[in-house]
Amino acid sequence: MSKPKNVVVAQSGGPSPVINNSLRGVIETCKEFSDKFGRIYAGYHGVEGILKEELLDLSAQEEEEIALLRTTPAAGSIGTCRYKLKKGQQEDFERIVEVFKAHNIRYFFYIGGNDSMDTANKVSILAREKGLELVSVGVPKTIDNDVGDAEFKLIDHTPGYGSVARYWTCYIQNANEENAGSSPSDPVLVIQAMGRKIGFIPAAARLADPKREMPVQIYLTESGLSLQEMADRVNDQLKTTGRVIVVVSEGFPVGDLGESKDSFGHTQFSASKQTVEQIVINYLNQAGLKARGSARGQVPGTDQRDAIIYASTVDLDEAYKVGQKAVLIAVEDGDGYMATILRKAGLIYTVEYDKVRLEEVANSERTFPKGWITENKIDVTNDFVKYARPLIGEDWVSVPILGGRMRFARFKPVFAEKKCLEYIPQAYRK
Numbered sequence: 001m002s003k004p005k006n007v008v009v010a011q012s013g014g015p016s017p018v019i020n021n022s023l024r025g026v027i028e029t030c031k032e033f034s035d036k037f038g039r040i041y042a043g044y045h046g047v048e049g050i051l052k053e054e055l056l057d058l059s060a061q062e063e064e065e066i067a068l069l070r071t072t073p074a075a076g077s078i079g080t081c082r083y084k085l086k087k088g089q090q091e092d093f094e095r096i097v098e099v100f101k102a103h104n105i106r107y108f109f110y111i112g113g114n115d116s117m118d119t120a121n122k123v124s125i126l127a128r129e130k131g132l133e134l135v136s137v138g139v140p141k142t143i144d145n146d147v148g149d150a151e152f153k154l155i156d157h158t159p160g161y162g163s164v165a166r167y168w169t170c171y172i173q174n175a176n177e178e179n180a181g182s183s184p185s186d187p188v189l190v191i192q193a194m195g196r197k198i199g200f201i202p203a204a205a206r207l208a209d210p211k212r213e214m215p216v217q218i219y220l221t222e223s224g225l226s227l228q229e230m231a232d233r234v235n236d237q238l239k240t241t242g243r244v245i246v247v248v249s250e251g252f253p254v255g256d257l258g259e260s261k262d263s264f265g266h267t268q269f270s271a272s273k274q275t276v277e278q279i280v281i282n283y284l285n286q287a288g289l290k291a292r293g294s295a296r297g298q299v300p301g302t303d304q305r306d307a308i309i310y311a312s313t314v315d316l317d318e319a320y321k322v323g324q325k326a327v328l329i330a331v332e333d334g335d336g337y338m339a340t341i342l343r344k345a346g347l348i349y350t351v352e353y354d355k356v357r358l359e360e361v362a363n364s365e366r367t368f369p370k371g372w373i374t375e376n377k378i379d380v381t382n383d384f385v386k387y388a389r390p391l392i393g394e395d396w397v398s399v400p401i402l403g404g405r406m407r408f409a410r411f412k413p414v415f416a417e418k419k420c421l422e423y424i425p426q427a428y429r430k
Contacts, residue, residue: 004036005106008050009058010043012112012119013082014302015075016143016160017167017311018319019111020409023078024069025323026109026139027058033331037107041416046081047110047119051092051425053099055416068409070316071399073308077409085119089426093126100132102419107135109326113142113158117338118362124336138338138358139326141319143305145200148366154356156343159322162315162391164304165204168193168247169392171300172208172216175245179215183243188234188284188295190246192277194304197221197251199368200388201304203380205247207392210385215241221251222368223377227283233378235290242291246280254279275299308406314393318351325353349390 009026011019023042030037042056043049049056056078058066069077085092100108110120120138127134140147145161148154171191179189195201199220209216215237219230230246237244254276277297284295318341325339337355344350372384400407 004038006038006104007040007107008043008105009109010046010050011075011078011080012046012116013080014305015080016141016305017073017163017308018159018315019075019141020069020072020077021316021319022111022139022141022159022323024066025320026327027066029324029327036331042078045079046083047085048081048083048425050099051095051423053418053420055103057414057416060414061411065409065411071308071397072408074306077411085122092426095423096123097127097130097132098420100134103416106133107330109137109139111139111141114147114361114364117358121358121362135330135335137326137330139323140338144195144198146198146366147361148364150366154361155340157341157391159315159319161200162312163310164201165207165388166312166392167304167307167310168204169207170310172205176214179243179245185293186296187238187243187291187293188246188289190248190277190280190295190297192248192250192275192299194250199249202247202249203368203384204388206380206385207388215243216245217378218380219248219252219378220368220373221249223373225377227254231284231287234284238289238291248276248280250276252276308399311397312391312393313395313397314391316397321353329355
């Protein structure tokens, strides 16, 4: 009988309120198969940690801390990164294989979005080429909900999205109270949503008002509207309701933002010189409002993906189970898959957990369905509401409190002993 082989689990890209519960799902399920899996390590700060041979020993952590991952948001536990393994960086790929061989790593779980699935796929292919028997499995994650295909057949939704949708459900309810009270002086409230140019996050604002009783207008990048058309629609609304809440995608076309990009080539809207929200506010105020007062705005930041108190209990459970499924795939099916969530047909929301080949989802990008945008282009349809409503759950998550402060998981800095020479990732060399 062969000896158990070691595991590396890592995360990449922007985190979510529930990402650590997928990590917990991987850890706890691996421990159930002690005959298959040996030491469990985390690539500290994703693939960068693997390249630097910084492997956090998760097997050395207290069970209580592992359990606390359920309600520990974002990526503070094992870190994340935005390091892209590009085609020409052959030394990086070979370094990963070198580190895996040195530490008897035969299982690799990568938690992330479409770019992360591409990385997991590339590592899988290279390992085979180098004669390393590696099982590489992806665990989906992204608040943008843009992994998969237009028909939702590869994956129905990604862990993380349900929680950010719940965040926006609550946020818009609060914002409506603010706008209703201050509308004599501030009749227009402009709120910018994350999601780059994909509309799933701003669309979630509709969940705050499914009966359309609030004066909410939603501007997705996919709507194709201009600033002038936005101003016209805002003023039309002001004539009838006297106030408007404008939810606008951070990728809505408003001209030059002085954009900065990450290593994946994605625009970093929150790190650009200007925000869409500020440009919209300036434009509306300069164009003139059909009401007394001014437009003002808000830009929720990374709290959209780290506010555990807004996490969806449905999202938390599914994040854990998709981590579990990834380990079962490694045991039962082997290399080259991503765990996936598929919605079952029927009136009552239920899902099943399955698998899809990594190459099918690597670098895929699902856009917001045009059929879910209303004819006036400033709202989303009831079909979207029907799709998204079950994902936000019914109740508040229970977060442990100690001394009046939230109690998050805190891992001891126990790392695997380094066995390879020091290495600088290729992208960081001058």
